[in-house]
Amino acid sequence: MQTLWQPIQVLGIKEQDNRTILQVAIQAPKEDILRYSSNGILQGELKLDDGKLITAEQRKKIFVTIKDFSLYTGYDAEYARHLLTLAFCYENNIEPFSLSDCSLEIAREFISYLIEFFLDNDIPLSQTAIERTDDIGKYLYLCIKKSICCCCGKQGVVYSLSNDYKISLCNIHHDEAKIKGLQRFEMLYKVYGINIKDKSNP
Numbered sequence: 060m061q062t063l064w065q066p067i068q069v070l071g072i073k074e075q076d077n078r079t080i081l082q083v084a085i086q087a088p089k090e091d092i093l094r095y096s097s098n099g100i101l102q103g104e105l106k107l108d109d110g111k112l113i114t115a116e117q118r119k120k121i122f123v124t125i126k127d128f129s130l131y132t133g134y135d136a137e138y139a140r141h142l143l144t145l146a147f148c149y150e151n152n153i154e155p156f157s158l159s160d161c162s163l164e165i166a167r168e169f170i171s172y173l174i175e176f177f178l179d180n181d182i183p184l185s186q187t188a189i190e191r192t193d194d195i196g197k198y199l200y201l202c203i204k205k206s207i208c209c210c211c212g213k214q215g216v217v218y219s220l221s222n223d224y225k226i227s228l229c230n231i232h233h234d235e236a237k238i239k240g241l242q243r244f245e246m247l248y249k250v251y252g253i254n255i256k257d258k259s260n261p
């Protein structure tokens with residue numbers, strides 16, 4: 060599946076039959092956009108930006124993660140930042156951005172991207188991924204996808220809670236959840252079951 064990720068501007072908005080119709084401007088030629096149509100239908104997700112900028116906490120998380128990458132690879136921190144930013148931009152088809160004034164949403168996506176990249180490549184993080192993430196829902200889903208424990212990052216098993224809710228835990232944390240009770244355990248580790256049906260196309 061190909062995705063186009065572009066900044067948009069909403070030019071018009073009107074309500075019609077319990078739906079809201081948006082007229083959206085995008086900085087791309089029509090033929091580039093039509094490439095994404097399937098059977099004459101263009102569809103995708105729309106993310107609206109509230110104009111909020113990257114927070115100090117997010118910036119700190121990104122820099123600490125880049126430092127981890129730099130320690131692991133031996134690359135200079137500035138080069139490591141450049142490399143990881145470029146890889147993220149390339150994968151998401153977006154323009155390079157600055158960590159001083161990018162949007163909160165881009166920073167959140169970048170942190171999630173870095174965590175997935177680290178997990179995929181077995182690169183150690185200097186703290187647990189759950190402490191490092193800025194998007195807990197996305198991280199919990201990633202743990203289910205990769206069958207790793209959402210509390211400690213070790214090999215886990217995906218457990219069904221109720222309905223379509225699932226959580227991935229290692230033996231130790233699964234036992235702890237059983238002893239403490241799920242509710243107390245979830246509050247302690249700030250984790251929860253994820254509805255897989257909602258995330259079928261993340």
Ligand SMILES: [Zn+2]
Nearest residue numbers: 208211229232
């Ligand atoms: Zn665990």
